[in-house]
Structure formats: C-alpha cells, structure tokens
Amino acid sequence: MPQKVILDVDTGRDDAVALLMAGHHPALELVAVLPAHGNAPLETTLDNTLRTMEAGGLGHIPVYAGAETPLLGQFAPTLDIQRVKLPLPPASKQAEKKHAVQFLIDYYMGADGPQTIYMPVGSQTNLALALRIEPRIAERIPHIVTMSGAYQEGNTTPSAEFNILADPEAAHIVFTAGIPVTMVGLEVTARALVMPQDVERIRSIGTPWAVIAADLMDADVKWFQEHLGSEGGQIFDPCAVAAVIEPKVLITKSMWVGIELQGNLTRGRTVADVSGQRGWKPNVDVGVDMDRERFVELMYDGLR
Numbered sequence: 001m002p003q004k005v006i007l008d009v010d011t012g013r014d015d016a017v018a019l020l021m022a023g024h025h026p027a028l029e030l031v032a033v034l035p036a037h038g039n040a041p042l043e044t045t046l047d048n049t050l051r052t053m054e055a056g057g058l059g060h061i062p063v064y065a066g067a068e069t070p071l072l073g074q075f076a077p078t079l080d081i082q083r084v085k086l087p088l089p090p091a092s093k094q095a096e097k098k099h100a101v102q103f104l105i106d107y108y109m110g111a112d113g114p115q116t117i118y119m120p121v122g123s124q125t126n127l128a129l130a131l132r133i134e135p136r137i138a139e140r141i142p143h144i145v146t147m148s149g150a151y152q153e154g155n156t157t158p159s160a161e162f163n164i165l166a167d168p169e170a171a172h173i174v175f176t177a178g179i180p181v182t183m184v185g186l187e188v189t190a191r192a193l194v195m196p197q198d199v200e201r202i203r204s205i206g207t208p209w210a211v212i213a214a215d216l217m218d219a220d221v222k223w224f225q226e227h228l229g230s231e232g233g234q235i236f237d238p239c240a241v242a243a244v245i246e247p248k249v250l251i252t253k254s255m256w257v258g259i260e261l262q263g264n265l266t267r268g269r270t271v272a273d274v275s276g277q278r279g280w281k282p283n284v285d286v287g288v289d290m291d292r293e294r295f296v297e298l299m300y301d302g303l304r
C-alpha cells in the first residue's frame with residue numbers, strides 16, 4: 001500500500017518539484033496539498049501550486065488554501081529567486097472551498113489521519129493553527145517529515161533557515177506538540193546537491209512532469225552555481241519527499257531541538273543539542289546526511 005502523505009507548501013520551484021515527485025512516485029499517495037505564505041504571498045504560492053498540479057498531471061488531487069500571514073504577522077525576507085510566478089500555463093483548477101486548517105482538523109480526526117505523514121516544506125502556520133484549534137490531532141498525526149531548520153548555519157540569516165523564520169512561533173508549536181518529527185534541514189540539502197547532469201537525465205525521461213521539474217531545477221542549479229559557486233544546486237523540498245519514500249536514504253541523529261523566538265540576530269534558529277551531553281530529552285530526528293546518488297534515483301523514479 002502506498003504511504004499517504006499531505007504536503008504543506010509555499011510553492012516556489014523546489015516545492016513544485018517535490019509535488020511532482022510525491023504525486024507520481026508509486027510508493028506515495030499524495031492525499032492533498034496545502035499552500036500557505038512563505039516564499040511568496042499566499043496568492044502567488046496558491047496560484048503556483050494550482051498551475052503545478054494541473055500542468056503536472058495531478059489536477060485530481062485537492063488543494064486547500066491556507067494561512068496568508070505568520071502567527072505574529074512579520075513576513076520573512078524573501079529573495080528574488082523565491083518570489084516567482086512559475087512559468088506554467090494558468091490553471092483552470094480551483095482551490096477547494098474549505099480552508100486548509102479546517103481540512104487538516106477534519107482529516108486527522110478522521111479514519112485516514114493516523115496513516116498519513118504530514119510534510120511541511122514551507123512555513124508551519126497551517127499546522128500550528130490546527131493544533132491550537134483542535135489539540136487532539138497531536139495524538140493522531142503519526143509523523144511529521146519537514147524540510148526546515150539547520151543545526152549549523154542558516155540560509156536566510158546566519159542563524160535561521162527560511163521555513164522556520166517564515167513563522168518561528170508556528171515552528172515552536174509544531175516542534176513541541178509531542179508528534180514525532182524528522183527534520184530534513186540544510187545540512188542534508190547541502191549534501192544532496194543536484195548536478196546539471198542529473199537535471200538533464202531527468203529531462204530525458206520526457207514525461208510532462210519530468211520536463212517541468214527539469215526546467216525548474218535548472219534555474220535553481222544555475223542560481224547556486226552563479227551565486228555560491230557550488231557545483232550543483234540545493235533542491236530543498238524533494239529531499240523530504242525522498243526521506244519518506246525510502247527512510248534509509250536519510251541519516252539522522254535524535255536531538256533536543258528548540259526554536260529561538262527572541263534573539264535579534266538569532267530569531268528563527270533551530271537550536272539543537274547536537275552532542276546530547278546536556279541530557280535534554282530529544283524531540284527531533286535531525287537529518288545529518290543523505291545518500292546523494294540514491295536521492296537523485298528516487299527523484300528520477302518519481303518523475304518517470
């Protein structure tokens with residue numbers, strides 16, 4: 001039986017690749033998609049999500065529009081590369097009438113909830129709101145696999161990874177809810193670099209979704225090469241999808257992780273007790289490495 005997943009996104013390029021990979025990989029059943037604010041305002045992330053689902057042969061999967069602002073209303077600074085309308089045809093597909101937060105509560109209080117992995121790969125505002133409105137879902141969500149966080153250096157500030165900084169209070173609520181969390185952070189995405197030759201191999205698959213994914217990854221790989229001089233690109237969100245398809249592709253270490261909410265320089269940091277010497281009770285399985293070749297294979301299988 002394929003593993004049921006719900007993707008909570010802020011569709012930008014890498015979210016779109018994650019959607020196509022999760023939607024088409026035989027090991028997964030993408031139940032629903034929940035866009036929120038993050039890479040861009042909700043209006044853009046929602047439109048990008050609808051365009052991706054329709055152009056990517058996933059128009060049958062419901063999309064529920066979510067939170068427009070973080071809990072405390074300060075937007076994280078975004079880069080030009082993030083604030084993009086994806087180069088895809090306008091969608092005729094519409095979002096469902098129900099709000100993402102209400103869908104989350106109804107779904108996880110229902111029969112399929114305990115079989116469905118929740119995957120936040122953008123801000124965590126939707127899940128935080130659902131947990132505040134209906135705390136009982138914390139006992140029914142079996143596992144959160146999130147692309148977020150960093151136990152070494154951030155990417156938006158030296159302290160903070162973007163998805164956490166997009167709504168630190170929401171991340172605090174999620175990371176302290178008692179739900180098993182696997183954090184696929186920047187240390188993982190920096191090891192699972194996608195190289196230009198990987199992009200071309202995926203493009204050669206020839207399916208509409210493989211071509212779309214290749215075009216999106218090509219832009220990101222070029223950005224990393226030009227701006228950071230790296231050999232390949234960090235294609236963040238698909239790393240979380242790979243970790244659900246085949247957990248052993250991700251190397252993790254259980255750590256205590258807390259979200260910094262106050263610091264002028266450190267707000268949005270996932271503060272991790274890496275050594276474990278303090279004896280603080282671990283609450284997160286933190287990704288520390290990923291098998292790059294296997295990751296690319298899993299992406300290839302998903303886009304075939």
Ligand code: RIB
Nearest residue numbers: 012014121122162163236
């Ligand atoms: O820091 C990387 C994360 O921020 C990715 O999820 C990317 O899509 C942006 O949301």
Ligand code: CA
Nearest residue numbers: 010015121122
């Ligand atoms: Ca994202």
